[in-house]
Amino acid sequence: MLTIESINTYYGNIRALKNISIDIAQGEIVALIGANGAGKTTTLKSISGITPPRTGRIRFMGKEIQNAAPEKIVAMGLCHVPEGRHIFPQLSVMENLEMGAFLRRDKAEIKKDLDYIMSLFPILAQRRKQAGGTLSGGEQQMLAISRALMGRPKLLLLDEPSLGLAPLIIRQIFEIIEQINRSGTTIFLIEQNANLALKSSHRGYVMENGEITLTDTADKLLSNEDVKKAYLGI
């Protein structure tokens, strides 16, 4: 579904990504784990066109997207949930969700999706009229994810969904991520919380200093000695 072929992304003269290659197949949950500053977020931003790569190719559903504008990429069905949630603080929960369907014009379908999301996150249904900024961190993360779902993405990019949340909430969020995946959305997520991320995903990539150092199925990564030592703290 998504094929990244040796992309290099720069911030000015600093090379943040070094020949990154990633493959994501339809229906998978793929996790990208790594330490702070490894380049995980940059990878996502390169995919979604916010910081386009200088060299290399990204193919999504057979089309090259490395030079496409962010809004075109979203329109193709690739939605990015940015790090730190970035919900619209003054808009109500409902309006936030409707912003997620900004590119769609099929009102009946939008309504159906709204109902689906309300059933997925009952707490959001309760708080539909409340301003997004007054939600708790966990609720904001749920809102960010469901807002992205409103765009009916084929591939969902999640940047640190566990950031700053309590362990109980994190578990809840990951359960929902798995549920979303089961209903047909492919998910590519990046996480510091390697243990939890790998437990939920099918495959994983490990990133260090802008390079992919390891890739395997999630189970094998979980039992890999190096990964255990470096990221799982065992």
Place this chain on the structure above:
Amino acid sequence: MFSLQEIKKSGIAAIWFMFLTFPIMVIRVNPLERTIQWRWENMLYVGIGVFAFSFLWREMLRRKEMGLKKKMQEDGSEKPGFLQKAAENPRLILPALGLVMGIALLFPHLVNPYQISIMTLALIYVVLGLGLNIVVGQAGLLNLGYVAFFAVGAYTYALLNKHFGLGFWACLPIGAGMAALFGILLALPILRLRGDYLAIVTLGFGEITRIVLENWGKFSGGPIGIRGIPRPDFFGMSFSLSEAIMYIYYLMIAAVILTIFVINRLQNSRLGRAWVALREDEIACQAMGIDKAKVKLSAFALGATWAGMAGVIFAGYNTYINPKSFTFMESVIILSIVVLGGMGSILGVVLGGLIMILLPEYLREVGHYRMLIFGAAMIIMMVFRPQGLIQSKRKAYEFQEDKGAA
């Protein structure tokens, strides 16, 4: 309430203000007799005044805090104030609208031409405020050079009339279009700027426009300006002076109604929602697939369009323009109209425009203190009612709750 600490606080405030106002309140230089008069008693008055006022100030702040606590309802939303409620009550809207329209239509028959003239000017500023409201209130892009578009409109009419003899009605759309073009020209290089940087660049743009007009004598007539701009005609019919004043007034009423109608539609459109989203969070905007560049450009261009239109009407209203009408001060006044009235709120901006322009006209006796009062009013507004006179209320997009239809 009269604890030692509070008295100490007020005392410090009093001393500070005595010090601040010392040069203007105490020293009076008489340049003819070459003497300096020391009015120490004024210092005392200031001190006592500030001392008393600071207690009042604190009391009001306390009340505001208490009020806020009371207003927070169970669902976390704020209870609307009286003005707010009146503005949103559907049963009141129609009669109120009728009343306002009636007064607006009868107004020129009840008062003298001077009053009509002032009201027309206020309405021009209302249109300007509504236009800037798109850029600042909706899209959240601080524009301190908005008056430049106003100037573009006014000079478009003046120059086209002078050189090509084009009439008012031909120039109205051209002026609006020219201003929109300038809006896009300004917006293109600053798409990536936000906040303070955006404010500085737009401020510079406004000043550049004024300075060009002031110094390019051959083109714009320089500081002397352009005289003899014809008043608007009515299908070739021209009017006597008093009729023309009334005519422009009605024209302005029509322009305000048109502006409100269009802006109201814009606010509730996809573009309007994109503006609000842009104001709230740019990164999220990108993630939603909103084309940031296009949305910003459209905000600047559409905002400028109204300024250009207002400029054309202003040139026709004044029959004379020079760069003095388009200084930075005007930008500030227009911005204050938006902020005072309530960012993003149409009704608020209309109210703000009327207050900001009419009050100084009617309080000409205290004209010297105009800026002082202005500043004080702004501070008081920001402390006690930062959301403006009438808070903006977005139309809620609620899908109906009937399960049967699906």
